[in-house]
Amino acid sequence: MFSRISLEQWRAFVATVECGGYLQAAEHLFKSQSAVSHSVNRMEALLGQELFIIEGRKAVLTSLGQALLPQAKHLLGAAQKLEQLANQYQPGLLSELALAVDVLFPLELLQAGLQEFSATFENYRIRLYETALSGARELLEDGKVELAIASSLPAGYVHELLLNVRLVCVVGADHPLAASRGELGLADLHAHRQVVIRDSGTRYPQNSGWLGTSQRWTVSSLAAACTLVERGMGFAWLPEHAIIDALAAGRLHRLALEHQRQRDVPLYIGYPEALRHSPEVQLLVRVIGEHCQQCNSRALA
Structure with a gap:
């Protein structure tokens, strides 16, 4: 029918x-x-x-x-x-795998997984979409990618948990909030600028993490958010793994918020049911999952 x-x-x-x-x-x-x-x-x-x-x-x-x-x-x-x-076919480049990956996902884990994948499928093209919030979900729904890694995936797709990413609220070392003593309430933050990453999706727009401050700068990438915060332009929720060196060097300072010290965001990998038996998709899912498991084990140790 x-x-x-x-x-x-x-x-x-x-x-x-x-x-x-x-x-x-x-x-x-x-x-x-x-x-x-x-x-x-x-x-x-x-x-x-x-x-x-x-x-x-x-x-x-x-x-x-x-x-x-x-x-x-x-x-x-x-x-x-x-x-x-x-239309783009070239001999020796027979197939392409497209994936959407949320900017919160650790880049080193993605690189390790893709490198292991390419050792088996060396002629595969990889098309990578860097997304934020609902962006990966939309690309997966629309059939533009075979795989998506994000905190929220659509119903009806195969998905499994990869890891939890810890977000911490930080400012640059020279920002006025860095000199604060004790816990900070929402009223203490209201007069300061917050830097947030724009939702790359359009159908399910989210404002995850915005604290309702009077000033807000919205950027399109994690790198831009990190740079602006480190230069004292505002505060932001950023993934701890991406700023660990800046924290250790004192370029960034954690804010002690009274209502929430940190946020743990679960990230899942998902794909259509029709690709459950695809060797290429299953290999990439497996190797990325294994690297995430190793990362989780190191964190627990």
């Missing part, structure tokens, strides 16, 4: 959801409203169930539509990726 549903029909279905209705989807796809609604109606006829119900002037997903949406997005993304790979 599903094989009779075309990619164009799946595209009409997803666009109707993301754009909020048939008219908006038609404008997005440069088609007529009747063509989009016909595609969705044809899908419903093939499935024997409704994908949408109309509430007022808006099309709302049924339970079936909600269940199919994540895989539909992945299908369309995978088809686009396959077409790009075919």
Whole structure:
């Protein structure tokens, strides 16, 4: 039954959801409203169930539509990726593996895993997306990556815990807060600038860690956040593993917050169920997991 549903029909279905209705989807796809609604109606006829119900002037997903949406997005993304790979084909470069990795994940663990992977699959291309917050989730949902490492992954995908990343609130050594004695409350921080990393996703925007200060600078990378904080431009929650040398050298100073001294963020690795038996994906999952286990063991020791 599903094989009779075309990619164009799946595209009409997803666009109707993301754009909020048939008219908006038609404008997005440069088609007529009747063509989009016909595609969705044809899908419903093939499935024997409704994908949408109309509430007022808006099309709302049924339970079936909600269940199919994540895989539909992945299908369309995978088809686009396959077409790009075919267009870029070169002899000796047969395949590509794309992964989205949250900036909180330790770079040395990722490098070690990729190096071990490339020893077995040396002709594989690797496409790496550095993401923050919900960015990896969106890329995985949309089929643009086979693997994602993040604190939050979509339901319906295989995932396993890799490690917990500890975040600490810090300022530069010359920042006024560095001279504070005793515990600091939210009121003590309110007048100071906080540096936060922008959510690279667009559908599920998050403000994780923002303490509601009157001033906020938003950056797109962990490196930028670390540099600005070290230069005294504000305070930030940063991963301890990324700033351990700066802390040891005294360039950064931990803030003793009365409500929370540290935050532990779990990071998971996830991939579509369809790739559960892919040798390439399973090898990369295994080697990254092993390096994370070794890191956890060293931390416990």
